[in-house]
Amino acid sequence: MSDFAPAGDPVIPDYGQASDCVINNGAFCTDWFISQWSTVFWPPVLSHIVMVAIAVSIGFVIAFFAGLLAYRKKWLAGPIGMAATFLYTLPPLALFQLLVPFTGLSLLTVEIALVCFTLVIIFQAVLVGLSGVPDDVRRAATGMGLDRNQLLLKVELPLALPSIISGVRIATVLTVSIATIAAFVIDDGLGSPIIKAVSSPFNTQFVGAGALAVLLAFALDGLLVLLGRGLTPWTKVRN
Amino acid sequence: MTQHSTGTSITFDRATKTYPGAAAPALDALDLEVEAGELVCLVGPSGGGKTTALQLVNRLVDLTSGDIRIGDRSISDQSAIELRRTIGYAIQQSGLFPHYTVAHNIATVPTILGWDKERIRTRTAELLELVGLSPVETWLSRYPAQLSGGQQQRVGIARALAADPPVMLMDEPFGALDPITRVAVQDEFLAIHRAVGKTTLFVTHDIDEAIKMADRIAILKPGGKLAQFGTPSEVLSNPADDFVAEFLGSERGLKRLALTTVGEIVPGRSDRASAETAQWPDVEATMTLREALSVVSAARAEGAIVHKGGNRLGEVSLHDLIAPPVAVEDREGVRT
Numbered sequence: 001m002s003d004f005a006p007a008g009d010p011v012i013p014d015y016g017q018a019s020d021c022v023i024n025n026g027a028f029c030t031d032w033f034i035s036q037w038s039t040v041f042w043p044p045v046l047s048h049i050v051m052v053a054i055a056v057s058i059g060f061v062i063a064f065f066a067g068l069l070a071y072r073k074k075w076l077a078g079p080i081g082m083a084a085t086f087l088y089t090l091p092p093l094a095l096f097q098l099l100v101p102f103t104g105l106s107l108l109t110v111e112i113a114l115v116c117f118t119l120v121i122i123f124q125a126v127l128v129g130l131s132g133v134p135d136d137v138r139r140a141a142t143g144m145g146l147d148r149n150q151l152l153l154k155v156e157l158p159l160a161l162p163s164i165i166s167g168v169r170i171a172t173v174l175t176v177s178i179a180t181i182a183a184f185v186i187d188d189g190l191g192s193p194i195i196k197a198v199s200s201p202f203n204t205q206f207v208g209a210g211a212l213a214v215l216l217a218f219a220l221d222g223l224l225v226l227l228g229r230g231l232t233p234w235t236k237v238r239n
Numbered sequence: 240m241t242q243h244s245t246g247t248s249i250t251f252d253r254a255t256k257t258y259p260g261a262a263a264p265a266l267d268a269l270d271l272e273v274e275a276g277e278l279v280c281l282v283g284p285s286g287g288g289k290t291t292a293l294q295l296v297n298r299l300v301d302l303t304s305g306d307i308r309i310g311d312r313s314i315s316d317q318s319a320i321e322l323r324r325t326i327g328y329a330i331q332q333s334g335l336f337p338h339y340t341v342a343h344n345i346a347t348v349p350t351i352l353g354w355d356k357e358r359i360r361t362r363t364a365e366l367l368e369l370v371g372l373s374p375v376e377t378w379l380s381r382y383p384a385q386l387s388g389g390q391q392q393r394v395g396i397a398r399a400l401a402a403d404p405p406v407m408l409m410d411e412p413f414g415a416l417d418p419i420t421r422v423a424v425q426d427e428f429l430a431i432h433r434a435v436g437k438t439t440l441f442v443t444h445d446i447d448e449a450i451k452m453a454d455r456i457a458i459l460k461p462g463g464k465l466a467q468f469g470t471p472s473e474v475l476s477n478p479a480d481d482f483v484a485e486f487l488g489s490e491r492g493l494k495r496l497a498l499t500t501v502g503e504i505v506p507g508r509s510d511r512a513s514a515e516t517a518q519w520p521d522v523e524a525t526m527t528l529r530e531a532l533s534v535v536s537a538a539r540a541e542g543a544i545v546h547k548g549g550n551r552l553g554e555v556s557l558h559d560l561i562a563p564p565v566a567v568e569d570r571e572g573v574r575t
Contacts, residue, residue: 140334143297143408144348144398145323154347158338234338234382 022204029204040193040205045212048189051182052175052220055111059118059175060168066119067126068152077127084120092117092181100185110182117178118171125167129160162235165228169221176217190216246276246438247405249296253305256291256463265291266463268305276436280449280456284486288463289442293408296440297326309406324348327399327407327437331414333391335383341367341394342379348402366397369434371427389420396428400435407439413448425451446487450475450494458483472498496528496560504528504563505545505553516554519544524552532560 021029033041063084070077095113103109133156141155183191190213197206229236251271257264266288273279281289294300296307298319307314314322335344345363354362367375370393383391392412399407412428413421429452432439443449449456450471458474460466460482467479475495478484487494502524520538522531524547535543535557542556 134337136330136332136334137336139299140328140330140395141336141347143294143299143323143326143328143330143334145320145326145351146347147320150351155336155338159336232338234384237382237385 025201025203027203028207032204033208036205041208041212044188044190044192044209045216048176048179048191048213048216049220051107051110051114051179051189052172052216055114055175055179056118056168056172058111059115059171060122062115063119063122064126064164067123067130070123070127071130080123081120081127084123087116088120090116092178093184096181096185105185107186107188109185110179110188114175114179114182118175121171121174122164122167125163125170126160129163129167130156132163133159158232161232162228165224165231169224169228172220172224173217176213176220180213246436247310248275248308249273249406249438249440250308251292251305252308254292254295254302254307255304256288256295256300257303264288264303264463266295266459269459269463269465271457271465271468273438273440275438277454278432278439278441278452280441280443280453281459282443282446282449282456282486283459283466284444284461286461287459289444289459290410291463292459293410293440293442296406296408297323297328324352324402325404325406327402327404329392329395329399329407329409329412331411333383333395333412335391335395335398337383340380340382341372341386344383344394345398345401347398352402362401363397366400367394369400369431370394370397372397387420388416389424392416392424393427396431400431400437405438407437409439409441411442411444414443414445421448428452447494447497450497458486460486471495493529493532496532496563497530499528499563500524501526501528501531501543501545501555501560502547502552504559505555506559516542516544519554521546522555523547528560528563531555532557535560 019029019031020026022032066080066084070080092113095116096109099109099112103112137155137159138151141151146154179189180191180194182189183195190209193205193209194213197203197209249271250273251269253268253270254266255264255268256266265286269288269292271279271292281292283289291300295302296309296314298314302315309326336347339347342363345366346359349359349362363379364375367373367378372378372390372393378390378394383394386394395412399409413424416424425448441449441452443452453471455468455470456474457468458466466486467474467483469477472495474483475487475491475498478487478491484491501522505524518538519540519542520534522534522543522545524545526534531543535541540557542554542559544554545552
């Protein structure tokens with residue numbers, strides 16, 4: 001498009017050998033994105049996925065059992081819900097700051113914070129799902145002689161699945177987003193190329209990494225939708 | 240074929256339930272003996288304790304005092320879980336598990352009891368045939384959401400019968416069905432009941448349903464007291480008190496006519512002049528007197544001609560319909 005070199009200090013990587021788009025710091029340079037994919041983008045995508053998977057898995061286990069507990073012991077639902085909501089309201093950066101003196105600039109710090117943000121969503125989803133089991137179904141099951149564990153495993157949990165899965169979906173999308181901030185603590189995940197591109201404003205890296213975070217959120221959400229469909233075949237039947 | 244167990248009696252012995260915080264009992268010293276193989280309807284207005292009485296039997300509700308025995312064994316002699324697995328239970332809206340297929344729903348109790356796969360499959364197919372859902376293969380893998388209300392209720396009944404329990408509890412099982420489906424499912428259930436002979440306790444708020452279904456009717460009044468216990472014919476001809484009379488309604492004389500079919504009262508060939516009967520409408524022998532009366536009234540005639548299949552059985556006059564001979568009122572198999 002343009003054939004004159006820009007004045008001033010070179011701030012663009014590979015200055016001198018790069019395309020016009022890169023030299024002019026265009027909004028998104030496909031050639032650079034492709035050539036740098038394996039070094040600048042793919043490793044953060046992988047570490048981002050790992051970070052999110054760990055956080056959502058641990059968060060799920062904690063929130064799932066907390067939800068079961070609150071369902072069995074109704075008086076616990078209030079206090080557990082409040083504690084989880086409190087954790088959810090903390091600003092992520094402040095929580096990192098708070099944890100660093102104890103757990104250092106480590107993956108552990110990041111995961112503790114990320115787990116905290118998933119809890120209230122999954123907890124509520126489990127509780128709502130279990131409480132939403134129709135009374136006549138529960139009464140029929142009990143009347144037929146299912147004991148408490150059979151009622152939970154054969155009837156209540158399966159029927160709570162749609163709600164639980166939608167909770168996990170929201171928690172996952174949220175964690176993909178919050179995990180980009182983890183780059184303030186560790187040089188990992190898609191936040192890392194974004195922060196670096198912000199400090200030396202190079203658009204392609206910034207836009208590319210940001211778009212990958214969005215795509216990753218969509219992709220994981222889509223996988224969970226498919227998982228949900230597989231686990232709850234009765235929800236898509238029609239007359 | 241699975242051997243059907245014969246029914247077992249259910250005895251309420253001063254069974255009383257007072258819910259926590261309630262001043263008066265929901266069920267007050269109920270004495271009731273349901274004989275083996277009998278179908279007893281518990282009827283009454285809301286607050287009469289009929290559902291409480293039913294749920295006491297499978298211990299969904301615990302007795303405050305008194306006892307209930309199935310056969311000669313008290314329900315408190317075994318764990319509630321074990322007890323419930325020996326009692327068929329069907330409720331309004333069917334209570335089917337929406338995430339289970341029809342086959343899976345029916346197999347619930349047999350699976351818990353540890354039946355082998357082949358036995359469960361045979362039993363499931365047999366039950367679907369019994370409740371009129373055939374060919375069996377079309378229904379096995381459907382989910383409840385894919386069935387109509389009547390079909391769901393049929394599966395609910397099959398599920399309750401699955402482990403061949405000697406006793407069935409049914410809590411307004413047909414309450415949510417439209418009138419036409421309801422009549423069809425009632426007829427099917429009566430046929431099933433005659434075929435398998437389960438002792439059945441059946442809660443309904445619909446007196447007409449009770450009159451149609453029951454060998455004997457137990458009418459409960461507010462406060463959980465038994466107002467009357469007797470055959471439909473006894474209850475309709477001799478209401479024990481004003482409450483029962485009012486509960487049966489001003490049409491109880493007509494309801495009584497619904498207990499007898501035209502075929503039961505039709506005399507042999509009569510020597511009526513054909514000129515007299517020429518304008519009389521035709522009725523089927525399976526119609527109740529009440530239905531036949533309606534047909535006769537609509538035709539403004541003095542009687543009706545009774546047919547069975549294509550054959551003419553005879554004639555019944557208006558007088559025959561409204562004052563049937565006493566002897567036929569007590570239906571076969573009913574204790575008096």
